[in-house]
Amino acid sequence: MEYLATTxxxxxxxxxxxxxxxxxxxxxxxxxxxxxxxxxxxxYTSAVxxxxxxxxxxxxxxVAMLIGLLAGLLVGVPTVRxxxxxxxxxxxxFGEAIIATxxxxxxxxxxxxxxxxIPQYTTLPVVAVSVIICLAIVISYKNSKYxxxxxxxxxxELAAKSMGIHVERLKLVTFLLASVMTSFAGVLYVFxxxxxxxxxxxxxxxxxxTIIVFVGGINSLTGAVVATILLxxxxxxxxxxxxxxxxxxxxxxxxxxxxxPSGMFGEYEFSPRWVKKxxxxxxxxx
Amino acid sequence: MNIQLLINGISLGSVYALIAVGFALIFNIxxxxxxxxxxxxxxxxxIGYVASLFLRNYISSLPLFxxxxxxxxLGGGFLALILERVAFRRLRNNNSPVIYYFISSITMGxxxxxxxxxxxxxxxxxxxxxxxxxxxxYGNLSVAIPDLLMLFFSASALSILLFVLYRTKLxxxxxxxxxxxxxxxxxxxxxxxxxxxxxxxxxxxxxxxGVFLGINYTxxxxxxxxxxxxxxxxxxxxxGSISGAVIGAVLLGVVEISLIWVVGAGWAPVLIxxxxxxxxxxxxxxxxxxxxxxxA
Amino acid sequence: MRKVTLLVLCGVLVIAMTxxxxxxxxxxxxxxxxxxxxxxxxxxxxxxxxxxAVTRGVELSIDKINKQGGLNGSQIKxxxxxxxxxxxxxxxxxxxxxxxxxAVAIVGPPISNxxxxxxxxxxxxxxxxxxxxxxxxxxVTEDGKVHPSMFLVQPSTVQYGEIxxxxxxxxxxxxxxxxxxxxxxAYAVSLVNPFKKYAQAAGATIVSEEIYSKGDKDFRTQLxxxxxxxxxxxxxxxxxxxxxxxxxxxxxxxxxxxxLGALDYAAPFASLVNDPESASNIYFANNYSDSEPQLAxxxxxxxxxxxxxxxxxxxxxxxQMTVIAEAIKxxxxxxxxxxxxxLNKVKDVQGTTGILTISPDNHQPVGLSMVMYKLENxxxxxxxxxxxxxHKKQ
Numbered sequence: 001m002e003y004l005a006t007t008x009x010x011x012x013x014x015x016x017x018x019x020x021x022x023x024x025x026x027x028x029x030x031x032x033x034x035x036x037x038x039x040x041x042x043x044y045t046s047a048v049x050x051x052x053x054x055x056x057x058x059x060x061x062x063v064a065m066l067i068g069l070l071a072g073l074l075v076g077v078p079t080v081r082x083x084x085x086x087x088x089x090x091x092x093x094f095g096e097a098i099i100a101t102x103x104x105x106x107x108x109x110x111x112x113x114x115x116x117x118i119p120q121y122t123t124l125p126v127v128a129v130s131v132i133i134c135l136a137i138v139i140s141y142k143n144s145k146y147x148x149x150x151x152x153x154x155x156x157e158l159a160a161k162s163m164g165i166h167v168e169r170l171k172l173v174t175f176l177l178a179s180v181m182t183s184f185a186g187v188l189y190v191f192x193x194x195x196x197x198x199x200x201x202x203x204x205x206x207x208x209x210t211i212i213v214f215v216g217g218i219n220s221l222t223g224a225v226v227a228t229i230l231l232x233x234x235x236x237x238x239x240x241x242x243x244x245x246x247x248x249x250x251x252x253x254x255x256x257x258x259x260x261p262s263g264m265f266g267e268y269e270f271s272p273r274w275v276k277k278x279x280x281x282x283x284x285x286x
Numbered sequence: 287m288n289i290q291l292l293i294n295g296i297s298l299g300s301v302y303a304l305i306a307v308g309f310a311l312i313f314n315i316x317x318x319x320x321x322x323x324x325x326x327x328x329x330x331x332x333i334g335y336v337a338s339l340f341l342r343n344y345i346s347s348l349p350l351f352x353x354x355x356x357x358x359x360l361g362g363g364f365l366a367l368i369l370e371r372v373a374f375r376r377l378r379n380n381n382s383p384v385i386y387y388f389i390s391s392i393t394m395g396x397x398x399x400x401x402x403x404x405x406x407x408x409x410x411x412x413x414x415x416x417x418x419x420x421x422x423x424y425g426n427l428s429v430a431i432p433d434l435l436m437l438f439f440s441a442s443a444l445s446i447l448l449f450v451l452y453r454t455k456l457x458x459x460x461x462x463x464x465x466x467x468x469x470x471x472x473x474x475x476x477x478x479x480x481x482x483x484x485x486x487x488x489x490x491x492x493x494x495x496g497v498f499l500g501i502n503y504t505x506x507x508x509x510x511x512x513x514x515x516x517x518x519x520x521x522x523x524x525x526g527s528i529s530g531a532v533i534g535a536v537l538l539g540v541v542e543i544s545l546i547w548v549v550g551a552g553w554a555p556v557l558i559x560x561x562x563x564x565x566x567x568x569x570x571x572x573x574x575x576x577x578x579x580x581x582a
Numbered sequence: 583m584r585k586v587t588l589l590v591l592c593g594v595l596v597i598a599m600t601x602x603x604x605x606x607x608x609x610x611x612x613x614x615x616x617x618x619x620x621x622x623x624x625x626x627x628x629x630x631x632x633x634x635a636v637t638r639g640v641e642l643s644i645d646k647i648n649k650q651g652g653l654n655g656s657q658i659k660x661x662x663x664x665x666x667x668x669x670x671x672x673x674x675x676x677x678x679x680x681x682x683x684x685a686v687a688i689v690g691p692p693i694s695n696x697x698x699x700x701x702x703x704x705x706x707x708x709x710x711x712x713x714x715x716x717x718x719x720x721x722v723t724e725d726g727k728v729h730p731s732m733f734l735v736q737p738s739t740v741q742y743g744e745i746x747x748x749x750x751x752x753x754x755x756x757x758x759x760x761x762x763x764x765x766x767x768a769y770a771v772s773l774v775n776p777f778k779k780y781a782q783a784a785g786a787t788i789v790s791e792e793i794y795s796k797g798d799k800d801f802r803t804q805l806x807x808x809x810x811x812x813x814x815x816x817x818x819x820x821x822x823x824x825x826x827x828x829x830x831x832x833x834x835x836x837x838x839x840x841x842l843g844a845l846d847y848a849a850p851f852a853s854l855v856n857d858p859e860s861a862s863n864i865y866f867a868n869n870y871s872d873s874e875p876q877l878a879x880x881x882x883x884x885x886x887x888x889x890x891x892x893x894x895x896x897x898x899x900x901x902q903m904t905v906i907a908e909a910i911k912x913x914x915x916x917x918x919x920x921x922x923x924x925l926n927k928v929k930d931v932q933g934t935t936g937i938l939t940i941s942p943d944n945h946q947p948v949g950l951s952m953v954m955y956k957l958e959n960x961x962x963x964x965x966x967x968x969x970x971x972x973h974k975k976q
């Protein structure tokens with residue numbers, strides 16, 4: 001049972017990260033390879049504050065999210081003016097720069113040897129509640145005016161601009177929201193694994209999250225959620241074929257890209273309306 | 287600055303240049319960043335290794351080196367053809383947005399890296415010594431012979447490429463198709479053939495890069511992650527420009543070496559990031575790129 | 583819509599299978615008369631060569647013990663799980679070993695990151711984690727208290743760093759030292775600090791300290807600086823791949839001074855460098871010496887089974903199991919807490935890597951010397967055991 005709890009907790013934390021990517025990549029069409037760096041920012045800030053300065057956990061968490069916000073600003077402000085291809089490069093560079101900084105600041109962060117001895121405060125209920133809150137935030141964002149503007153931006157930036165949408169500010173806001181959420185996920189992460197090292201926050205993690213969003217379907221939030229559960233749970237299931245696991249994972253992605261490019265869930269969204277439809281029409285679903 | 291540093295920087299740059307050009311070629315024609323190129327380099331490096339193991343009983347030293355290069359290059363070309371077929375052909379036929387090519391290429395890259403990990407394990411391998419490990423000493427400076435060879439090969443490969451692109455019919459076809467696929471088709475060119483040819487050439491370059499990387503840095507599954515340097519170099523040089531990619535690469539090599547000298551390898555990535563950021567803000571089209579107005 | 587329902591069903595199925603897979607897998611049915619020992623190693627990740635070697639060493643030891651009738655009348659069963667070189671995976675695997683497989687002791691990897699990461703969990707679960715994670719933080723907390731469940735069966739990086747420093751300064755009389763290391767490598771960092779302290783206390787000066795980061799493959803700038811600094815020896819306690827590249831590049835740049843390193847200079851380093859001239863003038867300390875008699879049995883058994891020579895990690899694995907077996911003998915029972923008790927009392931046990939005594943204060947070995955080796959023209963030369971005065975058992 002503990003094994004299941006561990007898997008679910010990790011899945012939940014990843015899910016919050018994926019939600020961040022969903023906002024930035026799915027909704028707004030920006031490719032960020034540095035999302036995992038915000039995970040690092042959140043994790044390290046809260047851990048250091050808690051351990052070295054003795055701040056209570058909630059305070060440390062909030063400060064961590066604020067620092068995440070600042071970092072998001074630092075990266076976001078110049079980035080939103082750039083071409084699409086460049087955004088991935090800059091965010092990638094940001095991720096690597098963060099890791100390098102963490103490695104260098106041995107005095108505070110323990111450098112490469114990592115930070116250990118952090119008590120385990122995150123439990124499955126905490127993660128579950130966090131996931132629900134984040135989901136609520138993302139859903140309301142998506143359905144709000146901002147969400148629709150983001151979609152417009154993603155489809156055709158030039159046209160969106162000509163409609164009066166303040167493109168750069170919108171990109172920045174979305175990016176900041178994602179960075180804060182991911183920093184929070186970082187706090188959850190460090191207080192669960194009790195140990196962090198800079199190496200676990202590389203661009204590969206960000207790429208994995210992006211791939212999950214794509215597999216689920218960029219237009220579908222439900223898709224992102226289900227894809228996370230599947231693609232985080234699938235490796236566990238495929239433990240016996242552990243070597244081939246990533247190969248299978250990649251093959252699934254390629255198959256989806258080629259044969260069902262809109263992702264697993266396409267345009268579909270789970271919503272109360274759908275549930276009502278099922279209940280009322282019974283077996284007859286169109 | 288130290289002349290030795292400059293030499294080191296240029297030799298590092300020539301390694302990056304070969305990677306950057308293979309990368310830029312694909313960007314030129316298909317307008318996306320082909321991250322699978324990294325995986326391709328890794329696989330071809332290993333192909334070269336296997337070939338050299340087999341052949342070292344028959345030939346040695348310089349001929350062995352050339353044979354390995356040849357096999358790796360050809361292997362790379364064919365692998366690239368397969369790659370195009372599997373990962374990108376259908377996307378082209380479906381007229382998928384550029385994002386999909388991107389994701390597909392990253393996935394293929396990860397896939398290839400993992401294939402190597404499965405079949406060759408995460409351990410690293412060394413090429414058999416091709417050349418009497420030789421160095422030329424000139425006063426206090428030293429240049430390694432493998433580096434010189436690489437510089438030579440990069441330069442020749444690039445000149446041949448430029449020649450093909452600007453002086454042959456095939457090159458004309460490639461440039462036309464990259465300008466506008468549909469019009470090219472109207473004019474009677476077969477875009478599929480042109481794209482395939484481009485990939486083949488990129489694959490050859492990738493094969494060469496793979497072997498050189500393997501010689502310099504030993505063979506290991508993550509060898510392909512050097513592609514990021516190629517990407518950076520292409521961006522600095524101007525996405526879509528071949529000559530820009532070369533200039534960008536050499537520049538990157540020199541800057542990296544100087545930064546390491548000045549601030550140490552720890553802070554170098556941070557500084558490179560900032561430099562790149564400023565560069566992109568000030569001159570987003572790169573050194574010799576063209577402004578492509580992004581419509582969407 | 584139907585397609586969607588199908589997809590949703592698939593998803594539910596997968597989740598269901600995961601749940602079943604997680605709980606239902608009967609912990610490998612243990613009959614009442616078996617002692618379950620866990621083994622946590624990297625079998626498929628970047629350090630899988632080491633992980634597989636340790637596993638083989640442990641298996642050899644268990645084979646021998648089982649053939650002699652087992653311990654306390656019960657046969658030993660080894661359950662090995664793959665950490666893939668990742669701390670997160672290791673945490674999951676450790677929990678599985680302790681909770682589901684009911685292991686009474688777990689053999690650990692020679693990887694410090696994993697040792698440090700698992701320390702508080704091992705303490706919480708009260709199951710002994712016996713490994714060769716040399717970073718002292720794996721066995722001792724930052725306030726100086728020992729981790730009750732963590733045990734180290736090879737000299738810690740502090741001891742190793744001091745051994746190397748002592749050899750360089752006191753034995754080889756090299757007083758101008760340069761250091762080149764990967765600052766993102768916990769192992770290297772934890773070797774450099776004690777090395778520096780000891781060397782400086784013994785009268786040497788550190789004339790140059792150059793770093794690089796994980797993934798860097800070009801050290802020529804750092805090596806140039808070292809060359810210019812006038813050092814007469816370089817300490818490079820890094821991973822084998824980087825050492826191979828360093829050896830080639832330092833030769834290219836014309837560096838002639840000797841290099842000192844850590845365990846990663848051991849085989850198969852020389853064959854991977856592929857160039858006898860670069861694999862020369864290198865010193866390092868290894869855990870074992872082929873000339874010592876206690877190894878012969880293990881080495882022969884290994885050769886017969888695997889048709890190759892064992893590397894140092896095999897002997898470490900073997901010794902780790904020997905120590906666990908000794909703990910069971912000393913405490914008289916094979917339960918988790920009894921083993922913890924027994925491990926604190928291990929004294930003067932003959933292992934393949936030397937005479938093993940575990941200190942109850944820091945759970946590290948006391949008075950364990952290492953064997954100095956020199957690499958000359960691609961050949962390993964055994965220089966005999968070496969131990970600084972400070973380390974000798976009082």
